[in-house]
Amino acid sequence: MARYAMVTDLTRCVGCQACTAACNAEWDVPPGQARTRVLPTGAVGKFPHLRSAFYVAQCNHCDDAPCLSPCPSGATFRAENGIVKIDRNLCIGCGFCVQACPYEARYLNPATKKVDKCDFCSARLERGRQPACVTTCTGHAKYFGDLEDPGSDVYRLVYSGGAQRIESDDVKVGPNVYYAGRRGEPELVAQMFPPRQPQLPSSGQWWSKVVKPLALAMVGATFAGQAIAFFTQLRKGEGQFDE
Amino acid sequence: MPQGISRRNWFRATSAAAATTAAATATTTPGQRAGQPALQVATNCEMCFWRCGALAQIQNGRVARIEGNPQHPLTQGRLCARGNAGHQTLYDPDRLKRPQLRTGARGEGRFQEISWEQALDWFAARLSDLKSKYGPESVAILPHGVSSGFFSTLMKAYGTPNSAEPAFAQCRGPREVGYALTFGRGVGSPEPLDLANAKAVVLIGSHLGENVFTSQITQFADGLSKGAQLIVVDPRFSTAASKATQWLPIRPGTDIALLLAWMNVILAEGLEDKDYLAKHAHGLDELRAHVKPFTPEWASAETELPAAQIRDTARMMAAAKPAVVLHPGRHVTWYGDDTQRARAMAILTALLGAWGRSGGVLLPTALKRGSFKLPPFPESKRGRADGAGTTYPLASEEQGVTNGIVEATLTAQPYPIKSWIVYGQNVLESIPQRERTLAAIKLLDLFVVVDILPVEQTLYADLILPEATYLERYDAPHIVESAARPFISLRQPAVAPLHDSRPGWWIAKQMAARLGLDAWFPWKNPDEHLSKLIEPMGISLSELKARGAMAFEGRPTIEQRTEADGPLFPTESGKIELSSKTLKELGHDPIPIYHPPADPPPGWFRLLYGRAPVHSFARTENNALLNGLMSENTVWMNDHAARDLGLAPGARIVLQNSDGSESLPVAVQPTAAIRKDCVYMAHGFGQQAPGLHKANARGASDTPLISRVKIDPLMGGTGMRVNFVRVKPEVHT
Numbered sequence: 013m014a015r016y017a018m019v020t021d022l023t024r025c026v027g028c029q030a031c032t033a034a035c036n037a038e039w040d041v042p043p044g045q046a047r048t049r050v051l052p053t054g055a056v057g058k059f060p061h062l063r064s065a066f067y068v069a070q071c072n073h074c075d076d077a078p079c080l081s082p083c084p085s086g087a088t089f090r091a092e093n094g095i096v097k098i099d100r101n102l103c104i105g106c107g108f109c110v111q112a113c114p115y116e117a118r119y120l121n122p123a124t125k126k127v128d129k130c131d132f133c134s135a136r137l138e139r140g141r142q143p144a145c146v147t148t149c150t151g152h153a154k155y156f157g158d159l160e161d162p163g164s165d166v167y168r169l170v171y172s173g174g175a176q177r178i179e180s181d182d183v184k185v186g187p188n189v190y191y192a193g194r195r196g197e198p199e200l201v202a203q204m205f206p207p208r209q210p211q212l213p214s215s216g217q218w219w220s221k222v223v224k225p226l227a228l229a230m231v232g233a234t235f236a237g238q239a240i241a242f243f244t245q246l247r248k249g250e251g252q253f254d255e
Numbered sequence: 256m257p258q259g260i261s262r263r264n265w266f267r268a269t270s271a272a273a274a275t276t277a278a279a280t281a282t283t284t285p286g287q288r289a290g291q292p293a294l295q296v297a298t299n300c301e302m303c304f305w306r307c308g309a310l311a312q313i314q315n316g317r318v319a320r321i322e323g324n325p326q327h328p329l330t331q332g333r334l335c336a337r338g339n340a341g342h343q344t345l346y347d348p349d350r351l352k353r354p355q356l357r358t359g360a361r362g363e364g365r366f367q368e369i370s371w372e373q374a375l376d377w378f379a380a381r382l383s384d385l386k387s388k389y390g391p392e393s394v395a396i397l398p399h400g401v402s403s404g405f406f407s408t409l410m411k412a413y414g415t416p417n418s419a420e421p422a423f424a425q426c427r428g429p430r431e432v433g434y435a436l437t438f439g440r441g442v443g444s445p446e447p448l449d450l451a452n453a454k455a456v457v458l459i460g461s462h463l464g465e466n467v468f469t470s471q472i473t474q475f476a477d478g479l480s481k482g483a484q485l486i487v488v489d490p491r492f493s494t495a496a497s498k499a500t501q502w503l504p505i506r507p508g509t510d511i512a513l514l515l516a517w518m519n520v521i522l523a524e525g526l527e528d529k530d531y532l533a534k535h536a537h538g539l540d541e542l543r544a545h546v547k548p549f550t551p552e553w554a555s556a557e558t559e560l561p562a563a564q565i566r567d568t569a570r571m572m573a574a575a576k577p578a579v580v581l582h583p584g585r586h587v588t589w590y591g592d593d594t595q596r597a598r599a600m601a602i603l604t605a606l607l608g609a610w611g612r613s614g615g616v617l618l619p620t621a622l623k624r625g626s627f628k629l630p631p632f633p634e635s636k637r638g639r640a641d642g643a644g645t646t647y648p649l650a651s652e653e654q655g656v657t658n659g660i661v662e663a664t665l666t667a668q669p670y671p672i673k674s675w676i677v678y679g680q681n682v683l684e685s686i687p688q689r690e691r692t693l694a695a696i697k698l699l700d701l702f703v704v705v706d707i708l709p710v711e712q713t714l715y716a717d718l719i720l721p722e723a724t725y726l727e728r729y730d731a732p733h734i735v736e737s738a739a740r741p742f743i744s745l746r747q748p749a750v751a752p753l754h755d756s757r758p759g760w761w762i763a764k765q766m767a768a769r770l771g772l773d774a775w776f777p778w779k780n781p782d783e784h785l786s787k788l789i790e791p792m793g794i795s796l797s798e799l800k801a802r803g804a805m806a807f808e809g810r811p812t813i814e815q816r817t818e819a820d821g822p823l824f825p826t827e828s829g830k831i832e833l834s835s836k837t838l839k840e841l842g843h844d845p846i847p848i849y850h851p852p853a854d855p856p857p858g859w860f861r862l863l864y865g866r867a868p869v870h871s872f873a874r875t876e877n878n879a880l881l882n883g884l885m886s887e888n889t890v891w892m893n894d895h896a897a898r899d900l901g902l903a904p905g906a907r908i909v910l911q912n913s914d915g916s917e918s919l920p921v922a923v924q925p926t927a928a929i930r931k932d933c934v935y936m937a938h939g940f941g942q943q944a945p946g947l948h949k950a951n952a953r954g955a956s957d958t959p960l961i962s963r964v965k966i967d968p969l970m971g972g973t974g975m976r977v978n979f980v981r982v983k984p985e986v987h988t
Contacts, residue, residue: 024476026464026494028868029884033336036880037320043883055492055928059893060504062927064497148323150333150469151476194479195498 014093014158016132017188018143019169020068022197024153027052027066031145031154038133038144045119047071047130048145053204065197067178067205068154070145071096071117071130075186078210079118082108084222087127094188097131100124106213106221114183114207132156159188166190180206296749297324297803299733301401301725302337302344303871304422305330305445305468306733308804309338311726311749318342318726318749323469328742328806329445329735333469336869340880344707344724345753349877349948351709351721352754361697361715364945371757371765378718379769381701382413385674391415392637393673394701395660400679401746402730405763406705410676411632412767412775416639417663417672419655421685424972430587432649432970433597436835438610439825440619443737445470447617447811448580451477454614455484455575457568459510459600460589461582464494465937467868484575486568488513490863491891491935492928501568506559507861507933507976508590508852514599515849516554517569518546521606526573528608535824536605538834538846545834545846557851576607578614591965591974594649595847598835602846605831611823617811619736620820622743625790627777637670647971648841656971657686658964664695674701678759681710684873684942687961687975690916705762708877709946721756723748728758729781732788739811743792744804745785760784843969852977859979860892860934862912864957867937876939876950887954889924891935897925900982909983910934910955914962917983919943921955934980 027050035041035048048070055062073096079088080096087102088109098109105125110118118129133143141147146154157164169175175190176198183206191198213221294313299306300321308327312320321341325332354374359365369377385393391414398406399420407418422428431441450456451474463475479485479498487499488510496502505513521527522543532539551562551569558565572579581604587593601610609615641659643650650656664672675682675696686692696702696715704716713719722728730746752758760781767776778784786796794805810816816823826832839845855861869884870876876886890908892900902908902923910918919941929935940954965974 021480023479023498026467026472026476026868028464028467028472029336030334030339030467030469032884033339033869033880034322034334036883037339037342043879045883055497055926057927059927059930060492060502062492062497062502064492064494064928144322147332148334148339150335150467150472152333152473153476 013160015160015188016073016094017157017159017166017170017190018070018132018146019155019166019173019175019190019192021153021155021169022065022068022191022193022201023195024151025050025066025068026151028150030148030150031068034144034148035130039128041128042121042123045121045128047117047128051205053200056200056204063196063200065193065200067201069115069117069205070189071113072115072178072185072187072189073132074188078112078114078185079109082112082213084108084218091134095132095134097134098127098129100126103127104222104225106217108213108217108221111211111213114185114210115178115187116208176202178202178205178207182209183207296747297326297745297801298726298747298749299327299744299803300334300338300341301730301746302335302341302875303468304400305470306401306744306746307334307338307469308332308744309334309341310803311342313749316750318345324803326802327744327804328740329470329738331470331473333473335467335469336884337871337875337878337881338469340875340878341726343878343880344875345726345750347708347877347879349708349946350754350756351706351713351719352756353721354755355719357717361702364714366719371755374718374720375762375765375769378703378720379766382674382770385701386414389671389673390637391633392417392635392640393671394676395419395640395664395672395674396676396678397657397660397680397682398678399685401733402728402759403678404731405760406676406678408775409763409767409770409772412772413770414633414635416635416652417641417655417660419641419643419657419660421657421680423651423654424656424658424970425588425685425687425975426586427584428588428651428654428970428972429593429967430583430585430597431651433594434583434601436594436649436837437598437601437605437826437832439822442583442616443619445735445737446583446585447619447737447739448474448582449578449614449617449739449811450474450580451481452578452614453478453483453575453580454578455486455572455580457486457488457572457579457581458495459488459513459582459584460587461584462489462491462493462495462865463582464498465868466585466866478580484571486571490930490933501564501571503558503560503564503568504930506557506930507863509558509849511592511596511599511847511849512549512554512557513560513565514596514603515546515549515847516551516565517572518542518599518603518606519549520551520566520569521573521603522546524570524573526570526576527606528576531577531608532605535831536833537828537830538832541834542602542846549849557849572607577609577612579604579607579609580615581607581609583616588967588972589974589976590852591967591972591977592850593967593972593974594969595844599847602833605833610831611811611813611816613812617737617739618813618816618820619738620741620807620809620811622734622736622741622807623791624734625787627787629777630774640669640672642971647967647969650970657682658688658966658973659971661686661688661692661695664698665691672699674699674703676703676705677712678705681706681712681873683711684939684956684958687958687964687973689958690962705759707756709944710873711942711944713946714944720762721754722762723752723756723758726750727752727756729760729785730758732785738809740806740809742804742806743789743794743799745799747800838969841969855932855979859913859981860896861932861976862910862957862960862978862980863933863935863976864938865935867939870937870939873939873942873956876942876953877947879949882949886949887922888937888940889922890955891924891926891929893929893931894925894927896931897923902982910960910980911983912960912962912978912980916959916962918955918960919952923982
């Protein structure tokens with residue numbers, strides 16, 4: 013089974029945001045939000061001895077993804093190929109996963125009231141295409157592939173090209189997005205944008221965001237509603253990445 | 256089984272809400288549409304002038320997505336943020352939708368919608384009036400972009416020589432002239448720089464990275480990955496500077512001093528490409544004598560750069576010769592001596608043997624193109640009004656001098672200009688000295704704007720003609736000779752024009768019919784126009800349409816040139832002119848001389864401006880996607896200078912220039928990444944156009960702050976980095 017990973021070569025990245033724009037266009041991301049974003053570290057050091065780099069941030073599809081367990085509906089799940097996905101049909105928009113993500117890679121879409129994030133462009137992968145950010149990147153800075161495939165660019169970059177994870181001493185959750193750079197850019201990015209401690213929902217949040225709305229929904233649902241739901245689901249069948 | 260999955264089943268079974276939502280959202284997800292578009296149209300992008308190969312994906316009659324065209328020989332499937340957002344310009348709700356005739360006062364913004372028939376009849380009648388009253392020369396056309404050729408043909412046929420585009424006098428004019436004086440030909444666009452194979456890249460005032468041209472970025476990154484040395488000269492720690500082996504935070508306006516010192520080191524240490532110069536160059540002894548006094552120690556005092564760094568970087572580029580790209584820049588109208596600065600860069604390029612060499616600057620390969628037999632254009636007895644060829648002896652008569660047109664309009668010298676027709680640009684943002692441009696517009700008898708969006712200038716127009724966007728129209732194809740492999744790339748409509756907009760070619764052709772100028776438009780439709788053009792290229796129209804672009808064999812290096820390519824250096828001497836006879840005859844310095852710039856007084860900053868990667872000019876700020884990425888600019892200010900002024904990050908300030916002209920309020924961005932003597936902002940913001948609902952009054956524009964310019968006496972370019980600004984003191988009441 014594939015183990016998908018992304019590597020961004022920050023020496024090649026000029027921060028042009030083509031990746032963000034392509035992703036926003038591909039996924040109808042509302043203005044001001046993003047599934048992948050480009051964050052400048054800003055100038056670090058003392059004039060004229062300065063350094064700076066761009067952090068191309070996105071979902072890291074972590075091995076120990078802290079977003080999985082707080083999800084009350086199970087909408088967030090990991091597919092067998094390692095991609096952490098959101099079943100939009102199940103997401104109740106509680107936002108617990110948004111606050112749990114150490115990389116701030118998730119957002120609550122105000123239009124759909126669902127959480128959204130990078131899924132490595134799974135829909136494109138299914139058609140044999142690379143993620144939209146990879147194919148458009150003006151610096152050819154992004155590589156996507158299978159870490160189980162020794163012939164892949166990501167394999168080479170991760171196992172012999174010095175590509176690194178953005179981790180801190182406190183937060184090591186096995187991200188599968190890596191960063192390379194000839195000039196210490198990954199270290200600078202890790203210093204300026206260390207992953208934060210995952211925040212778990214409080215009991216108050218559980219009550220207001222999950223239990224109460226759910227109870228109301230159940231009380232309100234008529235028998236007919238249940239029947240329609242049941243037959244709709246039956247006709248539709250299971251999603252392609254279901255267990 | 257992971258914990259999450261069982262909860263999924265539980266939720267699915269119990270929640271009616273979840274299931275009904277599922278039914279509602281089970282239609283195609285956005286990402287799926289990109290995998291299998293119903294129809295794909297290959298065209299080229301017009302979000303900037305690089306015109307990358309694009310594939311417009313059509314679903315349900317709409318452009319759902321635009322991706323790069325992998326078959327485009329130069330851009331190879333890559334699109335920048337703007338290219339990816341093109342459909343948001345197409346579907347911008349603020350677009351100009353129907354022809355409009357002014358009913359209120361100029362600037363008031365009151366218009367009446369009319370039909371195309373009425374609009375074009377009215378326009379043609381006014382042009383005929385002007386011709387009989389003041390002569391055809393009284394009408395000037397201010398075009399920009401790939402379809403401007405149709406309007407230029409129309410106006411030439413009408414009888415006016417007055418055509419001027421900002422691409423020359425506000426952009427790359429000095430570079431084209433400076434390099435042509437040296438090598439016999441300008442650099443051309445796209446710049447044929449062999450960045451991928453360069454061993455050293457020198458950027459002097461070029462903010463590549465913030466200035467994004469897809470293929471140039473790709474090749475730049477390729478060069479860096481292969482270990483090219485990068486030398487960046489910029490008062491600002493730019494994106495490129497962050498990747499540099501050496502960053503030279505130069506004192507603004509002293510580039511010629513640095514360039515002369517680099518030449519001094521290279522010639523003093525015998526590091527020049529001796530064989531290349533012996534074979535191809537003329538005037539080396541004069542140059543050697545000229546640069547002798549300009550030591551790194553001398554330049555250090557002017558540039559505020561360490562002499563050792565000047566020496567080291569000269570040696571660094573010499574060690575890489577001839578595989579050195581000294582980037583000629585693009586917007587280079589800065590200080591009024593810009594042609595001479597471009598000359599200095601061209602001469603240095605020659606010393607390194609890099610012109611026409613692999614890893615350096617490549618040579619164009621001519622492409623044969625077909626053309627219709629047109630009647631000769633009427634000759635003007637009065638000549639040009641903008642000074643091209645006269646006041647500005649080396650200005651391009653093809654591209655003209657926009658500010659010369661403004662000047663002639665204001666002064667009625669050498670004769671009155673009574674009408675402007677603007678196509679594909681926003682003159683209030685593209686030409687500096689905004690107040691003068693506005694004053695000139697107010698003097699016009701006829702001001703017609705062909706545009707896509709209600710940009711500020713449309714408020715002053717007598718007639719607004721809504722053009723179709725690049726995704727809805729055919730344009731003249733992009734024929735590029737200045738590339739390793741020359742190519743032709745097609746612009747063809749992905750969808751039919753929305754609203755009541757029309758393609759530029761159609762408007763021009765319709766006007767020609769009304770003015771009795773049909774003979775200059777002998778083609779019935781775009782296919783006929785295109786077929787004629789590609790006739791000698793040996794390619795089929797259907798294949799071109801399917802692929803979007805086709806490339807031909809190039810001979811980009813001196814070693815590859817043949818007789819068919821003509822003279823290697825089409826200068827007067829047939830050689831590289833290190834010392835210019837032309838300039839000497841015109842009474843100018845045959846080899847560049849350095850003139851020190853004025854320093855800003857205490858408390859004032861030199862105003863610098865540039866590009867943001869997600870926007871083009873003042874053209875894209877209203878695009879929903881791009882506006883979401885960057886809706887306002889900021890003012891970069893040295894962090895110590897900001898602290899001295901008591902300005903915290905994000906504080907909103909108003910900039911005021913030496914003439915009292917002010918910006919709109921804008922956030923300050925204190926940073927160590929800029930010198931203390933200048934401030935910097937991205938161009939294109941702070942537009943004053945209420946019809947642009949997303950862009951109006953967001954951020955600050957540099958054009959009102961550029962109330963002074965220093966004109967390049969050789970080509971008429973407006974040196975625009977000569978304005979000082981300060982933070983407007985707060986008024987306490």
